[in-house]
Amino acid sequence: MHPSSPLVAFLFGLLLAVASHAEGGHEGHATHGAHSTEGAHAEPSRQAGILVENFALLDHRGAFHELRGYADRSAIVLFVHGNGCPIARHALPVLHELARELKERGVAFLLLNANLQDDRDSIAAEAREWQVELPILVDESQLVAEALGVTRTAEAIVIDPRTWRVAYRGPVDDRLHYQTQRPARAHYLRDALEDVLAGREVAKPLRDAAGCLILFPEADPAAHAEISYSETIAPLLEQRCRSCHRSGGVAPWAMTGYPMVRGWSPMMREMLRTKRMPPWHADPDVSHFRNDISLDVSELRTLVHWIEAGAPRGEGPDPLANSPRPPPPEWTHGEPDWILELPEQEIPPTGVVPYRYETIELETEEDLFVRGVELKPSNARVMHHGLAWIRYPKGHAAPRVQGPRFTRGMFAAYVPGRENEPFPDGAGYFVPAGSRLRFQLHYNSTGRAETDTPRLGLYLAEAPLRHELKTGSVARFDFEIPPGAREHEEEAVAEIDRDILIYRLSPHMHLRGKRMSIEARYPDGRREMLLSVPRYDFNWQRQYVLDPPREIPAGSTLHVRAAFDNSEHNPANPDPSVPVRYGEQTFEEMLFGYFLYRDLDTPLAATD
Ligand code: HEC
Structure with missing residues (x-):
């Protein structure tokens, strides 16, 4: 390993972070972990005292957990679980007992599964079989366990939310070993929690935990430094991020080339680890969606590993700089057949703006078949949302809908974060001659007087549509x-x-x-x-x-x-x-x- 490699820089930074926190008494620190020079696989950072960065994971029931969401707790216990591991199973009754006992004192208990061989279904089955009441966080990318330096199951990691540092890590008690089942004499986890709750340092914050070894095939920082920006990272960003992160796009910064990406890389890592970017919020284990923009597990791993290696530039051209994306077109699906302009709206500088309603006559003698539509503000700073309805002429009943009536004839919407998906093939809206269009407009004030002139673009079909959308x-x-x-x-x-x-x-x-x-x-x-x-x-x-x-x-x-x-x-x-x-x-x-x-x-x- 060359001393100037990004890996060394990364590990060195980690060590500094740990060392600067070792305010005496933490004897455990120096004897384990990253000091090893034998190579990246030798327990790179199984340390107490380390800062635990924020992360978000779904549990085995699909519920969302963000570490910082537990900021108001007195302590957080992360227990490393794994299907079929007898030592982890044996620890469960003690953990449940502690969790019940310490609930009132504000201690949160979470299990963490980072096994590649376990998926959500098998974890849920294990939970049923072993009556696990606590949420089991599924770390399918292993990024959380890797950053914590986890190597085995059955390790309890106590995080102090006042500092977000690891106050204790090791076994629950001295009872659990591979073969022996004698009664516990030392209650390490309980004692550590008492220390944290009392604001004391844990005397021995790091203990070896006996558990089942977890395979981390990709936790190899030397390999991460080899991930190619040119061939792997830039194409991934192009495909997954650049639709928004381009000049004139909806994101606040554009991925215009390596310098931009490198500068934003720590923030990218944080957004990825907390599931904020890319902005897709559906549980990936439920249904399948055609417009899914989420990263798959291996893309997520690759991107975060590359950032953790120091976002190396490497060899090769810079595809992001060489082929800049043009700004998005004015209308998502090209020039509409008919553009209707609404009256200009004046938005006061301050205060709550009540919903506005506008009605416009459609000046046509013909029936219209609408196969696509886009409603948009001229001033996106102020428009919160806009909705449009067809108001049918006398003698033409509005089509019935499922649920409350107010969605009858609703056919266009502009809402925060919504992409304008094309209609399903052959489906659209029938707008009989003599209809009017009704608009609901909601504005937010910005601190200065503003105006907005919303427009509605209509894409028309020649022949009658096969299906009416509702x-x-x-x-x-x-x-x-x-x-x-x-x-x-x-x-x-x-x-x-x-x-x-x-x-x-x-x-x-x-x-x-x-x-x-x-x-x-x-x-x-x-x-x-x-x-x-x-x-x-x-x-x-x-x-x-x-x-x-x-x-x-x-x-x-x-x-x-x-x-x-x-x-x-x-x-x-x-x-x-x-x-x-x-x-x-x-x-x-x-x-x-x-x-x-x-x-x-x-x-x-x-x-x-
Ligand atoms: C659908 C559009 C969209 C996509 C796709 C998208 N972003 Fe974003 N991104 C945004 C917007 C908008 C913001 C501003 C903050 C917000 O609204 O959440 C943002 C913010 C960010 C930020 C934080 C900067 C800030 O000012 O808050 C980072 C970092 C980021 N995105 C990275 C990514 C990465 C990496 C990807 C791809 C893996 C990605 N984004 C994909 C729209 C997008």
């Missing part, structure tokens, strides 16, 4: 979220009264929205989870395009389960001290599971 919803209006509630659950159910085909799903809540799932229960008793968004983000109100679309027979029900966080721990919460009810403004709440669908009264093939 928006339905599963909704709830009668809820109240108590002040300070951290996890307020609500459920909404809609009965489907005719055979339909659902193309897309779209959860909608406001700033307290925390998670939402949408499940179909079929007349034959079968249940299918269609979408789960374990951490809802108000800024990204996507449509999840089901692949394939789902037939939902008459007599089925759609169940939406949602949770709201009205506590101070929700950084988006405008006011944790008030009860929150249904309302239009962002500081009020909504609970909608929208779905784009068509009636299946004709036996036509699904063609999305």
